[in-house]
Amino acid sequence: MSQVLGRTWRAVVRETRTGRAALRATPRRTVIAEATASLLVAAIGLLPLLAVHPDRPLPAVLEGCWAALLVPVRRRWPVLAVLGTAPLLVGHNVWTLVAIPLIVLSATRDITPSRRAWRAVLVTGALALSLAALAGVREAPTLLLELAGRVVSVLLLLVLPALSGTLLGRRRPLVRLLRERNAYLEQARSLTAAAARMEERARIAGEMHDLLGHRLSLISVHAGALEITAARQAPPLAGQAELLRTTAGSAMNELREILDVLRSEELTTQSPEGNRGTREDIAELVAESRKAGVTVELTWAGPDTPDAGPRTRQAVHRVVREALTNVLKHAAGAPTLVEVRHADGRIEVSVTNEAPRVTGHPLAGNQSGLAGLDERVRLLGGSFVAGLVPKGGFRVAARLPSVPAGTVAFPEQADPTSPPAALLPVGSPRSGAPSPDAVHAEVYAPLSAEALTWPRLLGAGCVAALVVLPTVIFLVVFLAIAVLRPTGN
Structure with a gap:
């Protein structure tokens, strides 16, 4: 017995240390979001008790706190979070029922493979019905009716959200694959376009060199000869001839610079035009x-x-x-x-x-x-x-x-x-x-990589919404009855 308790204690300590390390590694935005969600669930489960007094206040308060605790638990231990909703299904705080579908949907989405999630759902449903049967033994005439109501609650608050969560969970690998494939195709398209662009620029550079380089070289040579002749025979024209020769030389240098730019991707400070x-x-x-x-x-x-x-x-x-x-x-x-x-x-x-x-x-x-x-x-x-x-x-x-x-x-x-x-x-x-x-x-x-995956995400979201729609209707009707019943009395 002592060995079992020792192993259990060591496992708890090890898991606690792992949880602290994971909490430190979690982004601050995620921590704030989880804390806000927990406080919101606690408010939903506890504040209405001030206006609508339950028959058993202490268990109702404990159930509201338990629901708030399951919100951060579902991220690290999703199976335990699903199992932890069993007491809420048979509890005395009807306001915590709002949090059950959200916890189950979010937790089952992270459980892989999906059969593991369904095993957790089956165990949770059996546990909830067992607790309901134990609580209703004293009222045997209404036991069957009570169990029928609990079966409906398990179906609407547990099974349908789990189905929606597993549908979304199955979409995750496909969405990840499509995103990676889109990124690969975009990169391949960019590389192909860059290669075609460089090939065309090299072809243009070659054409310019062949067509203009020879002509400018001839102009420079003849301008040099004209400058020498003008210096001997017509000194007033020597300046114009020199300007013609230097202009032809500058044009040749600029042509080389343009060809260098065409053969490279971008002008840099080390290029001839850097000054x-x-x-x-x-x-x-x-x-x-x-x-x-x-x-x-x-x-x-x-x-x-x-x-x-x-x-x-x-x-x-x-x-x-x-x-x-x-x-x-x-x-x-x-x-x-x-x-x-x-x-x-x-x-x-x-x-x-x-x-x-x-x-x-x-x-x-x-x-x-x-x-x-x-x-x-x-x-x-x-x-x-x-x-x-x-x-x-x-x-x-x-x-x-x-x-x-x-x-x-x-x-x-x-x-x-x-x-x-x-x-x-x-x-x-x-x-x-x-x-x-x-x-x-x-x-x-440029189009985002999500362009091809958003239709699939939208389809998965629509199916998930249709699945949990009966759950939403049930919660609205059930809570409305819970609110109006004390007024009617």
Whole structure:
């Protein structure tokens, strides 16, 4: 006997230590939820006793506390929680009947295999009927009627919730399998798309190298020969020939940079374009434009941009270069002002030119460069505006975050540097550029892995709800009778 008691005591101590470790490992949110559920069950089982006095108050209070205790027990010992509902089925506190279906449903959902859960339900039902028979021996004439009522209670409060819980428990492995399969398919789709994208980018890079590299090399060689000849025979033209040669060399370097970007996933600070968008880089662009005949000035407010994101600095470089190129093509000789402001985690850049003083024949264009700038800036979470100014000039302005967020944002178009009210945004009828809606493709959020499992979860939930619907109706009617019976007396 002493050995049995010793083994039992050691098992209890071991289980207590295991339970404490499990409690420490349980997330705080789960602990709070379980404590709240226990307090709610205790309130449901005890507070109505103050208004509707039972025949035996002490057992009724003990049953309410027992029901509250079964709530946390069902998580670690679900079989014991199901067995513990037997006294509640034959008790004197009718309000604890509300907690029985919830405890049984939640506990049987965690019991595997399902036959183990049904064995626990069978034992609990037999125990409840046995307790009811023992309690009704003194009233033999009504014993059969009492047992019939207990059988109905066991069926509605124990068997049907257990059936609902086992249905939900069987769905769990299937849902887990479907979720893993969905994750695998999504990953395979992403890898396939990435491989196809890299293959297409490599093909484009090869085509650009083959088609443009040879032409630019020829231009550079002939420009070098022209520079030597001009230095001997026409010294005034030597500067223009030198500009042609250096421009061809710069174009060749930029072509190599673009090919490197196409062959890689993303622009990094170690790439050749890592120093783009700094104050020195913008000053070089302004100096090159001056050599080409553009009267341009640069004003820079705030610190330099070496700590800004490489994509942001690349966008600043592209905005200034595209704007100065447009000035050279469409407004040759017009005074131009390049303004850059760097403060409060944002970079504001604008290029404004006056109306051309000499009427010429500007080169034709479709404003695809401005549309590309608009798309580039908005993908970084910034805003872009380009249009006419009241006195006949043109202005290109962009506002960019120093470090763009990881998510793609499409903010509303805003005026980055408070331009005049007459400034026409890209996409207006007078500007002739495509609207942002026509430039940007519609972007949809990726589908969650739950997209294919939610229908099954919904189906399981509907079946479980239909199974326990008679239980809910029975509880409502039974509690209504319990409340109205003292009033009727």
